[in-house]
Amino acid sequence: MIDLPVLLAALQRLPGFAAVALPDLLPLPEKGLAHDHVRIAGTTWLLRIPRQSQFSFSALDNLSYQQACFERAAFSGHTPQFRAVLPPGPCLPMGALLVEAIDGVPLDLPEDMAGIAACLAAIHSLPVPSDSNRRPLENHGDAVAGTLAFIERQSIALTQALPACDARRQIESELEWARGFAAESAGQSQPLTLVLSDTHPGNYLRRKDGRVICVDLEKALYGAPGIDLAHASLYTSTSWDIASAATLTRPEIESFYRHYLSLLPGGMADSLRVWLLPLRRLTWLRSVTWCVHYRMESIKARQRDKAVAASTEDWSTEDVDAALIAHVEHRVADYLDPQTIARIRCEWVGERPLSL
Template sequence: MDEARQEAIRNYCLHAGWMRFPGGVSFLAAGEYNENWLVETGQGLRVFRINHGSQLGLGESQIAYEHRVLELVGASGVTPLPYGVDPHPQAVEPALPGGVLLMEYIPGAPLDYTRDAGRAARIFAAVHSLPVPCGEETHKIPGLHDHAAPCGLVVQADPVGDIVRECEGMLARFSDHPRKEVLARLLRYRDEVARMGEDTRPLFAGEPLCIVNTEVNSGNFLISDQRAALVDWEKAVLSCRHQDLGHFLAATTTLWKTDYVFDAQARAGFLREYCHALYAAGAAVPPWDMLDAQTRVLERTILLRGLSWCYMAWYEYTRPEQSGHSIESGHSVKNGQAGRALTHAHTLATIERYLDGVEWLLR
């Protein structure tokens, strides 16, 4: 399969003018929703991304949506630049299975929480301080979102309420899910988060919206001596900054591929570095007490989303037909199929560890 995919990517890049002459194509990472390939274009290395689905419910509009996000955050200097997009790449054979996106290749290693948290804080500040364009045609997905930003992004102006509703959908997706004891605990926690959202609504009144990534695990950062960047912008929305800050700090995020948990000192250091970076960028710096309290609310909310996703994904991963199926990105030392298989095993193991430790995570 990998050889056929490489040929399809090479043929498409030549046809679209994204490659000056036949160059190398190698596998980078794959997941349920996207697969990424490294392409030698003649203008330098690029990432060729093939879309297979949408976590935002955007259907065939997903890849164009991600391209639009990359256009909007490009001025930050901490995200990959987009070079081209085609939602329907049907012009060459063999055919590609979904919409495609060409973007900048950024070399680097995943983020190390003990060493790189400050660099992550500066990345967030660079993105969150960007002005949100207005005055453009509103982008709507009929029947899905009540409204969207003039810049074309999905809006989550009520982040706690929006995430609670998202989690309810994940928890209710499989009526024959066997882990009923976990469901009962998560439903109780959902009620706690929903009440917290109502109680803290005044805390977020008037909070300015910004572009947030919403999936800021360590593997989505690329860190090198030359540059630090945040990649994978498929689920970006317009919301409050605390979605990213809370997600970054939540234990379900840090424990996904590491054994790290932020203690009080490290958490405060990360948020203070974020404030320093906002100030250096000339952006408004929120009062410390408010930033701390708002971020804590989203940390608790993100725990619900992470565990709800694990509950849903456990069912999908343990179905016989899902053998070798991958949701989270993974790297291959030999080829794409090996990378997907290794990632599947790691992801299922992590999901089971989270579900078995629900009480510890929610303490």
């Protein structure tokens, strides 16, 4: 539950917002598990209020990281502008970010996949700073190893979440492949860019001018652009958000990749191609092991001391809209279904892998 009077008091301390009144704060419907959102009437701004950090940051570090995400990606022209941070405190434990409110509508798939491709191509084409200037964003110089580290952490609960069954056996087979691929590809160079990491179609809005804007930037880092492409087009992503849910056909997936590659500068497309299918496979494994992680973490009690906690990762279902939780649990059950897993794996295992 958002404490609007507390939020208002924090907002009024920012230059230019002293005249905002309580009726001007318009909470938006709950849509995701990590943030609440409040529109400020009569302005072009939105308050983005974290519930947790999916990277296990403290409240203050989470705000600093998200600020960097918004500031770095803004040069693409496909993300909201950042304005200010409202610091954490006893009554606003995770603080908030003040960012541009995007007037737009949820995407229609597959028609808007071209818009996602344009958005991602613009972000991936931004200049990459030197190693020392990439902080505070994570730097996955070896993107395969960096992603595998997430997967390994999430898969710890695999035996508990999925007792011996076909779904678990398939996931374990993919884990074995991922470890082998990480060892095999270690030291091999691939394009490294600013990436968003969480690029499922529900994280975008389409403006009236047709431009697709990514509005959720909390997990940006320097890594492999192929992971963003995969996360934008896997079944576990395109069916996640209620408003934009769709199942892409194989030709539609392949067309999305082709369009994206056509938008890249120079020889970047040629450098990426060999990585696209294995990174799609790795990204699916990241998504499905998150489902395992969520299944075990969501039954825990809500963390109540986030203002001072070293880690604020918190997937508890307490205090979350019941309809949203029902939707998430339905999606998780689908993604962990052995038939769903087998159908997705046909994209890379078998006689007809995707042609990317």
